Amino acid sequence: MTTLDKDAFQPLEQTQGVHKLSRPSLSYWQDAWQRLRANRRAILSLYIIVGLLLFTFLGPLFWDVDPALQDVDQISQPPGADRSAYLVEDYLPWQGQAQPARGSGLTLAEPATTQAVRLVWAAQPGAAEYRVYRNIYPIGPERAFGLPLFETPAQQTFFEDRLDLKPRQYFYSVVVLDNRGQETDRWLSLTVDVKRVVTRSEAIERGLMDAAEEVPLGTEFKFALHPLGTDYLGRDMLARLMHGARISLFIGFFAPLLYILIGVIYGSTAGFVGGMTDQAMMRFADFVVALPFLLFMILFKVIFSISPGESGILPMLVAMIILLWPATARLVRGQILQIREEGYISAAQLLGAKTNYLVMRHMIPNTMGVILVTITFAVPGAIFTEAFLSFIGMGVAPPTPSWGSMCNEGRKTMLTTPHELIFPALFISVTVLAFNLLGDGLRDALDARMRNRD
């Protein structure tokens, strides 16, 4: 049996820093922030959301245009449309005879303006009457002449069009009618570019020139600028988008904030108290969940906003709060129940932690992440709901713009002026997209169980 020599055992020299962490210690939120920052899509979405908020709240400072103001000279103007108008003399009646037709086809007697388009054509052999058409699209082989304007007798080979002329391209055609008033297959056509003009009195009225000013004919004026065009009532799209964003974002932020707050209080109470109270509270939540959401949204709108002249934002907010809290309540209750059973809670209790400390230190921080993610995903849902209700005419009342109601109005003129639908739709889509991506990023950053997954 070997004896152990005491000298064989030398105490190790105590080295400093063995237990030093290789990386600085991070709190939960610091860690989450680092993870979020590494997610390029989430950060880009964050920038987009900040940009949207700036657009909504600072935008009107730079673009101070009343969203309800109608510019009747520029209705349904796409962005970048020609805004120039030329000064002309007051309108003088025209009899046509003074202008004999040159050549054989359909020609303009004078340059076409928004004041009048004056057409003359050579008499066609065998014509009993002529029918004049105007189209905003090319006529094409299927002979889509468009809007019939007038029928002239055979001896009148001129026509003056003054019907709601817009500064755009028109396709005129003159069809020869036979003795029985039937259209023959002979027709003349002409493509006309109409120039916008104003008379002196109109220019003064629109504030383009002073009454005392002497301005020569043909001077070019510029009408008010509408960077994103105007809608079907001549209202500025950019201003309406900015003001509509207020409604959409207000609903989008406040409705989730409020109903999630209620859900958190309800759910955590149920989770803490437990027992029969918990059962009863959760059963009630189950019933509210079962209510068909959109139907009850509409029903609430009917109940709350029967009085006319109300913008309808408040009823929408109340309805969303009443209907949407249970999902959060369930989630938070589940979290609380789960956390209550965690080892670190027992450990803290063994070490003598009080309920107050447990709630503040463990329960709230550990549920915060889930709640934050829920809020982020709830925002696009609320924006969608607002847009949907406004779209079917149950949302905000007409004078107030919202993205949803703008889409609804834009849909009606979708074929001729698509920008009225595309801009609000784009804003809704980009906002929802940004919040969805941010929510994805937040969930990955905050939810430990979701980490290392795709």
Add this chain to the structure above:
Amino acid sequence: MLQYTVKRLILGIITVWFIATATFFGMHAVPGDPLTTDKALSPTIRKNLEEKYGLDKPLVTQYGIYLANLARGDFGISFTQENREVNDIIAEHFPVSATLGILAVIFAAVGGVLWGALTALYRNRLPDTIIMFLVILGISVPSFVVAALGQLSLVNLNQITGTSILPVGGWGTVWHMIVPSLVLGLSTMAYLTRLMRSSMLEIVNADFVRTAKAKGVPATQIFSRHQLRNAILPVITVLGPQIAIITTGGFVVEIIFAIPGLGRYFVQAVQQLDYTVIMGTTVFYGAFLVFMVILVDLIYGLIDPRVRLE
């Protein structure tokens, strides 16, 4: 199983009762009553009408009558369309909505499962990137924009090809149903694709898959027998609530494509304040959705033997 079914059905009936009660008292909270119209009624006529429709009775009695009628499946008569029963309206318009909804759900489920599985198999490669981009787009674009754009592209398609195989609106033939149900199912399909992808990713490298590979089972068989079957379960769970979203989401599609469904009729009834139609439709839809969810849960129990229904 039977006990569970009975329990769920009883709970479902209580839920429907809750919906009916909320609807009834909600509608009675609306200022004015169904007899308030543009035309002024003389007090005598008004009294007679109130007597006829039972509006002179106390609220509790009215509620009792309402529940008794509901139990018999009688939703009453329309206020704006004379002598038309709400039951008739539902019977006429609901099949249209249901057809549209079922087609949309089938399209969403099949599309979602296939795309989701595909993205998981091609994880982080080109097909995955493209499909997931489309999915994000499908989730972010509102349904009414998709519907409007769908209609616009139909117009263009018909113009370019010079045909009108796919009608721009209306209802009647199979051709009428294709585009509206595609549009209606799109957002659900996007959602299911995401869900299927993440559930598939968990299974792609599961132990039983590795075992099957080691045994030499062909890849297609592993996909269809082992991966798809296991990954599809979470998709079925959410299908119940998704049916709810699809059927109510049908409102917009029905309006835009001029489809004579119940959703469009409901919106119209709300605009005209047709009380009985609003109440009847809400309760009917509510009951339909509640029992749909129960049905899906029961099916889930049948498909997945691991789930113990209690």
